[in-house]
Amino acid sequence: MKHEPVYRLLLLGAALLVLGICPVVAQDIIYAQGSTKDGKVTEITSDKVIFNTTGKKAKAMFLPRGKVSAAFNSTGHFLVFTNLPGDTSQEHMLINDFLNNSALPSQDKLITLQSQVIDGKIDKEDKKEISYTTASGTKGQVKKATLAVIIYRNGSHKMLESEKKVIGPLAAAQSLNLNALVAGSNQAKNTADSTAAATAAAAAAQKADEDAKAAAQKAKADAAQVSPAPTVDSSSMANQHISELGDVSFAEYEQKALDKTQDLKKYLALLTDKRVDWVEANKAIDQAVDLFVSEEAIVETSSINNQTVTRFKIRDYLKRIKLIQYDKVEIEWANVHYVSKLRKGPDGNYYGTITFEQTFRGYIENKLVYGDVTRKNVEVILKTYNRNVEGKSVPTWDVFLSQIKVVTTKSA
Amino acid sequence: MKFFLSLATLFLVGRDFLNGQGISLNSNRERNFVFEVKQIDEFFERFNNEKNTLFSEYVAKKYPGITIDRHSLVRSLFNRENQGMDSADRKTFIAQVTDSSNPVFLDFSSNQWYAAIDCRFKHLGKFTDVALVLKIQQESNGGMKWVIVSAFTPQLRPESNTKVPAPRPNPSHFLNPMSQATDFMDLADAFDEGLHTRDYLDSSFYRRPFSIAFLRSLSRQDWEFQYVRRISYHFFQVQGWEFTVSYFQRNSANSGWLISSLKKVTPEEKESLREKLFQKSL
Numbered sequence: 001m002k003h004e005p006v007y008r009l010l011l012l013g014a015a016l017l018v019l020g021i022c023p024v025v026a027q028d029i030i031y032a033q034g035s036t037k038d039g040k041v042t043e044i045t046s047d048k049v050i051f052n053t054t055g056k057k058a059k060a061m062f063l064p065r066g067k068v069s070a071a072f073n074s075t076g077h078f079l080v081f082t083n084l085p086g087d088t089s090q091e092h093m094l095i096n097d098f099l100n101n102s103a104l105p106s107q108d109k110l111i112t113l114q115s116q117v118i119d120g121k122i123d124k125e126d127k128k129e130i131s132y133t134t135a136s137g138t139k140g141q142v143k144k145a146t147l148a149v150i151i152y153r154n155g156s157h158k159m160l161e162s163e164k165k166v167i168g169p170l171a172a173a174q175s176l177n178l179n180a181l182v183a184g185s186n187q188a189k190n191t192a193d194s195t196a197a198a199t200a201a202a203a204a205a206q207k208a209d210e211d212a213k214a215a216a217q218k219a220k221a222d223a224a225q226v227s228p229a230p231t232v233d234s235s236s237m238a239n240q241h242i243s244e245l246g247d248v249s250f251a252e253y254e255q256k257a258l259d260k261t262q263d264l265k266k267y268l269a270l271l272t273d274k275r276v277d278w279v280e281a282n283k284a285i286d287q288a289v290d291l292f293v294s295e296e297a298i299v300e301t302s303s304i305n306n307q308t309v310t311r312f313k314i315r316d317y318l319k320r321i322k323l324i325q326y327d328k329v330e331i332e333w334a335n336v337h338y339v340s341k342l343r344k345g346p347d348g349n350y351y352g353t354i355t356f357e358q359t360f361r362g363y364i365e366n367k368l369v370y371g372d373v374t375r376k377n378v379e380v381i382l383k384t385y386n387r388n389v390e391g392k393s394v395p396t397w398d399v400f401l402s403q404i405k406v407v408t409t410k411s412a
Numbered sequence: 413m414k415f416f417l418s419l420a421t422l423f424l425v426g427r428d429f430l431n432g433q434g435i436s437l438n439s440n441r442e443r444n445f446v447f448e449v450k451q452i453d454e455f456f457e458r459f460n461n462e463k464n465t466l467f468s469e470y471v472a473k474k475y476p477g478i479t480i481d482r483h484s485l486v487r488s489l490f491n492r493e494n495q496g497m498d499s500a501d502r503k504t505f506i507a508q509v510t511d512s513s514n515p516v517f518l519d520f521s522s523n524q525w526y527a528a529i530d531c532r533f534k535h536l537g538k539f540t541d542v543a544l545v546l547k548i549q550q551e552s553n554g555g556m557k558w559v560i561v562s563a564f565t566p567q568l569r570p571e572s573n574t575k576v577p578a579p580r581p582n583p584s585h586f587l588n589p590m591s592q593a594t595d596f597m598d599l600a601d602a603f604d605e606g607l608h609t610r611d612y613l614d615s616s617f618y619r620r621p622f623s624i625a626f627l628r629s630l631s632r633q634d635w636e637f638q639y640v641r642r643i644s645y646h647f648f649q650v651q652g653w654e655f656t657v658s659y660f661q662r663n664s665a666n667s668g669w670l671i672s673s674l675k676k677v678t679p680e681e682k683e684s685l686r687e688k689l690f691q692k693s694l
Contacts, residue, residue, distance in 0.1 A: 083493060085663075115494045115672065139566050148496065168495025175493060175662065300597045302639070309639035311600065336446055338466050340453045343520075343589035344555040353593035355450050357441070377451075377593050405594035409661075 027054070031070045031163050032063055041071055044095050049081075069167055073098060075155040076105045083171035085178060093181045094174065107135065109151040110142055113165065115172035118142065122152070149173075254339050256399040257354055257380045260291050264401065265331075267291075271318065272362075274325035285318045293381050293400040303408040314404075326362035326369070342382060350382040351402075357409075377405040440663075446470045449489065449668030451593050452645055453520070455657060458485045459509075460517045483510045491660055491670040501676055505653055516650050520589075521556055523547050524649045528689060529596055532638040533603075535629075540567055541641065542626065543692040546596070548589065549614065558587035559614040560602070562690040563626040570621030571628060583611030595640050603637035606630045620690060644672070646689055652676060654685050 030037040030049060039051035039061070048062040049071065065081060072078045079098045084091045110118040110130065120134040130150070131141050148169040150158045159166050267288035270276050276284075289295060292314050299317040302309045312320065337356035344350050354377075361371040379402040386393040446467060449455050457465045461482040468480055486506050490497070509516040518525070527546040532539055542565045549559045585608040591598050602612040609630055617623045629635060645657040658672035677685060 083495075113496045115491075115496050165496060168493070168497070171493050171495060172491075175660070298597065298600075300594070300639075311597075336442055336466065336470065338450050338454065340451060340590065340593060344553070345588045346551045346553065346555045346557050346586050348553060348555065349588075351588045351590040353451065353453075353590050355593070357445060377595075379588075379590060379594050403594045403597060405597055 028071065028073045030063060030068055031072075032068045034163055037063065041073065041099065044079075044099070069163060070170060071098070072151075072157050073155075075102055076109075076151045076153075076157060077101055078151070078157070078170065078174070080167060080171045080174045082167060083174060094178055097177070097181055104155050105151065105153055108132065108153050109149075109173070110147055111149045111151070111169045111173050112142070112146050113148045113161065113169055115169040117173045117176055122150075250342070253342060253350075253352070253382055253399060257339065257352065258337075260380070260399055260401055261354060261378060264288055264291055267318075268321065269329070271321045272325055272329050274327065278322075281322050285315065285322065288318055289315050291401050293383070293402045297402050297404070299404045299406065301406040301408070326364055327366070328363040330359075330361040330363075332359040348384065352380050352382070354378045354380060372408045373410050375407045375409055377407075379403040379405075444663060444665060444667065447665035447667070449670060452657065452669050453590075453593065455489060455645075455669045456518050456520055458489055461485050482515075486510055488666070489671055490674075491658075491672050492666045493660075494672060497674060501674055504676075505650070505655075505674055508652070509650060518647065518649055521548055521550055522649055523549065525645060525647045526561065526689060527558070527592060527596070528644045528646060529599070529640055530642040531599060532641050534636040534638055535567065536634050539638070540565060542635075544599075545690055546587070547614065556589040558589065558591050558596070559617075560612050561614045561616055562620045562623045563617070564622045564690070564692040565626060568622065568625040568629055571625040572621060580610045584608075585611040587612060592643075595643060597640065599640060600637050603630070603635065606633055606635075622691060645669070646685075648682055648686060652678075654682055 027038055028040050028051065030039065030041065030051065037051070039053045041049060041051045042060070043050040044065070047065050049065050049068045050060060050062045052058055052060050068081045070078060070080045070082075077098050079094060084094060107119045108122045110120070110122075110132065112118070118132065118134070118140070120132040120140070122130055122132050123139075124131040127144070129141055129143055130147075131139070133139050144160060147160045148166045149160065152158075267284040270284040271281055295313060295315055297314045298311055299314060300309060300311045337354060340353040340355075342350040342352045355375065357373065357375050359371070359373050362369055381400050381402050382397055383400060384395060384397045387396045388394075449458065454465075454467070456462075458467065461480065462468075471478055471480055483506060486509060487502075490502060525547070529544045529546065531542050531544055533542050534540070542563055544560055544564075545562045546558045547561050548556050550556050585601065587596065587598050587602065602609055609627070613627075617627070643659065647655050647657065654675045654677050655671050656673045657669050660667050660670050660672075675681075675685070
């Protein structure tokens with residue numbers, strides 16, 4: 001199909017943006033260098049934005065993609081061309097959503113000049129202010145002077161500032177949209193993975209019902225997470241010393257903390273090995289729990305894909321891991337980790353954190369049944385105590401693992 | 413080997429360009445992990461250009477020709493995708509805090525910064541959000557803890573403090589000074605049946621009508637803590653400015669805890685913003 005360039009037509013639309021304020025519109029509209037063009041966008045290639053004009057003499061035309069800053073469709077979906085992600089799959093995800101998602105938004109969207117995005121229902125709008133209620137029931141007001149764009153539930157939108165000022169906040173909103181799309185995609189994939197996993201698990205161990213298996217399997221995957229960071233060159237703040245302990249340096253604390261996480265990894269590996277009998281596995285659980293400051297230590301797991309948060313005491317968490325075993329487990333580490341400073345608490349103990357990432361894959365009968373990438377934040381506590389050495393009380397210290405926050409960032 | 417790249421370039425360019433310069437990256441994932449401001453503690457490290465950090469050692473090893481300067485580091489802490497932020501303000505701010513004759517550093521132990529936390533509760537069977545504001549408090553032994561300064565939910569009407577119990581002396585329960593690293597998951601303990609909630613409160617909490625309303629409602633045990641939904645940090649430490657740090661999850665070197673908004677303010681405006689924060693209207 002042959003398309004005609006439309007530079008000259010852009011001039012006709014330029015007047016709409018001269019004042020930097022647009023009327024409410026409920027059709028596809030393309031914003032290009034201070035001008036606008038109405039039409040139905042049909043295709044977006046690497047260098048063109050192709051659209052059908054409206055009216056009696058409708059025809060296919062195109063704009064060079066480099067000239068287009070943003071576009072809104074008639075159902076309130078938008079694209080900020082100048083800020084599309086470098087990742088091709090993510091870019092396609094946004095473009096496909098723009099071209100094909102015909103669902104109207106469930107809420108009004110208020111995007112501020114400070115790039116805050118407020119989703120809710122507009123209760124009242126006047127010349128100066130908007131009152132709204134969020135999905136959680138929170139009521140709020142926002143001055144229109146602070147807003148960049150309003151996207152209404154009926155698919156129309158209103159730009160309250162010039163294209164130049166609006167693009168940044170709109171790009172921030174686009175990032176949120178992308179996160180939601182990625183989350184939705186991952187959730188769908190996880191659902192598929194979970195189904196496959198449950199089936200495979202049922203075949204491998206007929207005693208447990210499928211639901212329990214799936215839950216335990218997820219718990220196990222989250223746990224292998226807890227495993228240790230790599231032994232590489234990322235010592236941080238090596239000059240921090242703990243005055244009460246004389247020569248204890250940050251490096252010593254760091255090494256001991258990493259040793260503990262390494263030990264935990266070994267025990268988790270035992271629990272995931274189907275060749276290990278339950279007596280031995282229970283012993284591994286006891287030894288793993290000993291690495292922690294107390295039985296009250298909590299593992300909290302969540303995902304950026306949804307709002308589900310689960311909390312287990314460490315022993316319960318390890319028991320769940322024991323329930324399902326893979327034929328083969330692959331654990332990959334990013335070979336860097338972040339170790340925070342130590343900070344003294346009111347109880348005189350010192351608190352720190354180790355952050356690292358892990359990719360986990362579990363196989364049954366050579367089939368990948370579960371995989372994820374997780375970010376682990378492991379709280380560590382350096383406790384000081386006195387030890388009796390030849391009748392003398394000698395101050396000493398040890399490091400214990402404490403709370404663990406696990407965030408699943410994506411499927412592996 | 414020397415590479416003619418600035419630190420700012422490292423944050424701006426993509427993997428392909430770096431590879432094109434002959435810089436061997438272990439992986440894009442590794443680079444993004446290092447460059448991401450993973451914890452708010454790391455935000456402090458970079459803002460203050462602390463030495464011997466993961467970031468500084470990684471850059472020294474991977475890009476030996478590059479010197480880390482504080483100006484570039486502070487600039488890298490802004491959310492680059494927020495083009496709505498006034499670039500003149502940003503430049504002025506960076507120039508002010510990195511002024512070699514009078515540099516401004518952030519202080520973790522200061523009570524002039526706050527964690528604003530949206531928590532999901534179940535209230536009378538319905539999910540409800542409560543906005544908490546926390547700050548760091550220093551103790552007599554030199555230790556620190558997070559304390560809850562205010563609580564706000566539009567579900568409750570503000571109340572006076574005439575019938576509220578006094579702050580508990582010598583509290584035994586606390587949020588340790590690294591609670592932020594695990595997204596304040598210990599808040600679950602603070603609201604567990606309301607038994608020890610008062611241990612976690614700052615004395616100023618009892619002066620805020622919305623906070624008192626929440627505390628009274630808690631005592632009726634019809635609130636059940638679920639989880640932390642969202643966290644942002646608000647800094648009032650730099651004279652003439654207020655800025656907010658939010659978390660940006662994305663596959664990019666410019667990710668993690670970054671400055672999402674920056675406001676030039678008078679002292680009066682700063683106080684006004686602080687009060688608005690406590691009532692969730694910032």
